[in-house]
Amino acid sequence: MPRSYLLWLVGTQAGLLGDAALYFALGWAASAHGGGAAGLVLTAITVPRTALVLLGGAVADRFGARRVMLAGGAVMLAATVALAVAAGGRGGVPLGLLVAAAAVTGTVDAFHLPASGSMPRRLVPAEQLPRALALRQAGGQSAVLLGAPLGGLLVAAGGLSGAAAADAVGFGVLLLVLLRIRPPARAAGTEPSAGRTGGLLREAASAVRLARRDPLLRAALLLTGAAAGAVLPVLSLLGPLLARSHGWAAGTAGLVTGGQAAGVLAVAGLVARRGTLPRTGVGAAAGLCAASAGIALLALAPAPAVAVVGGAVAGAGSGLFANHLGPLVLGGAPSSHLSRVQALLTLVQSLALVLANGLLGLLADRAGATLPVLLCALATATAGLTALATPTLRRA
Known part of the structure; x- marks a missing residue:
């Protein structure tokens, strides 16, 4: 397995583990405001993620998946640091702050997920792709399993601020890894396609047309x-x-x-x-x-x-x-x-x-x-x- 892929996998799993802990912490903080508030926070993540994900895929294909992951990681690093500071020292976290944090997370996910999902193909030879994806799934499943208990420990120790700080550390690791690796220029689809003349919405819709054909x-x-x-x-x-x-x-x-x-x-x-x-x-x-x-x-x-x-x-x-x-x-x-x-x-x-x-x-x-x-x-x-x-x- 290429060293660059294994390094990328470590960075990605660090980000996933931090995300899983933050999701638990957001849900826990929202539950203090009632079931309706918890549902609102969950909706604030899923709606922008679902609405923007095709556009996110078009952006990653046009400008490069690594660049999109770098931009998304930087936004999440800033957002989680800001959340850790804003939530620090509070007895209860305002619902508006939770919804805003969830909306930022869902929006970044819409761009980050398609870019991240395409990276194994960009970093790994075709014959090793199934094994590479299996490693990724095992790591992702482990992050989900460990994320909720980790989130509980972090909330108990430092509240939402502690979980947000841990997620910031995870995104910091991911950014350092992305700065070190660079998909080989010969890899299929590695180079960004900024020279395309179609609009991003048309490029996003082209995925649907491709699936139909x-x-x-x-x-x-x-x-x-x-x-x-x-x-x-x-x-x-x-x-x-x-x-x-x-x-x-x-x-x-x-x-x-x-x-x-x-x-x-x-x-x-x-x-x-x-x-x-x-x-x-x-x-x-x-x-x-x-x-x-x-x-x-x-x-x-x-x-x-x-x-x-x-x-x-x-x-x-x-x-x-x-x-x-x-x-x-x-x-x-x-x-x-x-x-x-x-x-x-x-x-x-x-x-x-x-x-x-x-x-x-x-x-x-x-x-x-x-x-x-x-x-x-x-x-x-x-x-x-x-x-x-x-x-x-x-x-x-």
Whole structure:
């Protein structure tokens, strides 16, 4: 694995860990103002991220992903330092400050995520891309797992100010790494394309046109949307509801989530060491089929231990899916559209997740948690079997 990629990975994970801690701290501070305020802060992150992500991909493709990451990191460094100073010494943090911090975070994410998502293709040879992406996923999953406990410790020690300061340190590390590395000039899509004559909005829209024309990309995006809507809400939304319906303690719900994370990490580690299956499309479809079995086991679990096993199987399946579909999408994207394709992938996931969360939450209120979890298992299995029956994906 190229040294420049490993160095970039260290910087990126430092930023992700700080972000995860800050997200927890923002949610905790917002909860003091009530549930509506907590929802407002979450919305202030997701709305600009979703609305601007295609534009962010176009900016990264035009001016260079590394430059966009440098600019975004500098903005977040300044913003987190300002938040640490503004929140320091306060008994309670004003809601307006929390919303402003969340809006800045979501806006920067819209530009940072597509740029960051395209960097493995710019730093790693094509034959090493699946292993590189698996390493990235393992690091990202670890950051998410450690971020909430770290955020809790930082809030206990220094409040929101402490978490913001830690995030500032993470972005400082990322900036130092980005200043040291430089994608090789021969890499596909490395050079910025500032000379293009089209407007940024037209360039952003070109990603949608590309997806409509390219059968493989179109199928992969549809499969991604199906997976995001059917798999992601299971543990984040429905898992706690299912645990409550069984009378299980919060710790049990946490163990189920931990089992899911362990499954993802195990598969990511295996792919990072051994590589993907020869047919990446088949691997992605098989992952969804395995995830559906884990979700069904979770829905019908008679005891907490069985639910934890179901979570682990679902995590292993979703990890298998992500570690095969990621190289398929990024490796097949035109070099001129690397960041825009990543932006489109993020947009599809976000829209599917928002829609699914709303519908599944309403269904859980009316029919209990078991039925929507079973429907998620059915939808995941249907998506996996449909992918296996789709020649474009089956032969990829």
